[in-house]
Amino acid sequence: xxxxxxxxxxxxxxxxxxxxxxxxxxxxxxxxxxxxxxxxxxxxxxxxxxxxxxxxxxxxxxxxxxxxxxxxxxxxxxxxxxxxxxxxxxxxxxxxxxxxxxxxxxxxxxxxxxxxxxxxxxxxxxxxxxxxxxxxxxxxxxxxxxxxxxxxxxxxxxxxxxxxxxxxxxxxxxxxxxxxxxxxxxxxxxxxxxxxxxxxxxxxxxxxxxxxxxxxxxxxxxxxxxxxxxxxxxxxxxxxxxxxxxxxxxxxxxxxxxxxxxxxxxxxxxxxxxxxxxxxxxxxxxxxxxxxxxxxxxxxxxxxxxxxxxxx
Ligand code: ADP
Ligand code: MG
Numbered sequence: 001x002x003x004x005x006x007x008x009x010x011x012x013x014x015x016x017x018x019x020x021x022x023x024x025x026x027x028x029x030x031x032x033x034x035x036x037x038x039x040x041x042x043x044x045x046x047x048x049x050x051x052x053x054x055x056x057x058x059x060x061x062x063x064x065x066x067x068x069x070x071x072x073x074x075x076x077x078x079x080x081x082x083x084x085x086x087x088x089x090x091x092x093x094x095x096x097x098x099x100x101x102x103x104x105x106x107x108x109x110x111x112x113x114x115x116x117x118x119x120x121x122x123x124x125x126x127x128x129x130x131x132x133x134x135x136x137x138x139x140x141x142x143x144x145x146x147x148x149x150x151x152x153x154x155x156x157x158x159x160x161x162x163x164x165x166x167x168x169x170x171x172x173x174x175x176x177x178x179x180x181x182x183x184x185x186x187x188x189x190x191x192x193x194x195x196x197x198x199x200x201x202x203x204x205x206x207x208x209x210x211x212x213x214x215x216x217x218x219x220x221x222x223x224x225x226x227x228x229x230x231x232x233x234x235x236x237x238x239x240x241x242x243x244x245x246x247x248x249x250x251x252x253x254x255x256x257x258x259x260x261x262x263x264x265x266x267x268x269x270x271x272x273x274x275x276x277x278x279x280x281x282x283x284x285x286x287x288x289x290x291x292x293x294x295x296x297x298x299x300x301x302x303x304x305x306x307x308x309x310x311x312x
């Protein structure tokens with residue numbers, strides 16, 4: 001069987017820096033990673049996961065602008081973004097496959113995915129996950145929610161517990177084994193806690209990189225590739241001595257993480273996800289720009305984190 005490749009697409013990669021994030025912009029941006037995934041689907045069994053930070057924050061703002069209808073909790077908005085972005089990825093992929101292969105026979109499916117979290121996770125105490133747009137002075141003054149400084153500017157933050165297990169892992173594995181291209185774990189998954197045999201949604205957004213590593217581990221993916229809006233992993237990011245890394249060992253990555261080179265809520269969880277995936281037996285873990293997925297797989301772009309302590 002073809003190896004399993006899990007590609008995690010950044011929610012921010014769908015809306016590029018400086019864009020307001022119209023649907024037309026998001027469809028246009030998606031063609032860049034999706035055209036590559038279409039080509040790769042001949043060589044690999046494919047799982048696509050995606051973030052939803054900008055999109056779920058926008059839905060929340062839209063809720064708050066309307067006083068006539070009852071408010072929807074965050075868990076429902078995460079579910080909405082799985083449908084919204086799943087539809088956009090699925091239809092774009094279908095178009096790209098048609099362009100490439102004509103009347104193609106590939107089967108694509110988006111799986112609504114819940115992800116179990118621990119109700120005592122410390123992530124519920126301190127909100128860290130940035131969502132929605134960068135805030136201007138006016139919205140900052142009138143806000144009734146926590147905000148944190150991010151590399152893009154000030155943004156709203158929400159709780160982000162760690163993923164414990166992907167509830168639909170068996171369904172997803174079955175589908176990829178049957179030859180489907182699967183889109184799953186959108187926005188990090190709908191966060192749920194368990195009461196006996198019942199699930200209950202909670203007000204949080206799980207980091208999609210950590211959820212992707214968990215899914216990759218649970219379905220036995222061979223390669224995890226995290227595609228975002230920078231060329232790879234840098235040390236001293238955005239400082240004068242910034243240096244992008246092409247290949248680092250897990251030990252080096254862990255040391256840089258401890259030294260604070262990879263902040264929580266952005267590059268931190270990507271490096272952590274790559275490390276977790278390698279520890280769980282994954283073969284290759286890569287972090288690259290959405291335009292360079294194929295090049296990164298060929299070892300010509302991005303950052304590859306390799307198991308062990310050999311020198312990079
Ligand atoms: P995504 O939506 O793809 O998950 P994030 O904003 O969460 O995107 O993470 C990517 C961002 O991480 C980059 O745009 C960059 O500004 C930021 N970043 C922070 N530290 C680093 C680093 N050490 N190397 C590269 N990028 C970094
Ligand atoms: Mg992110």
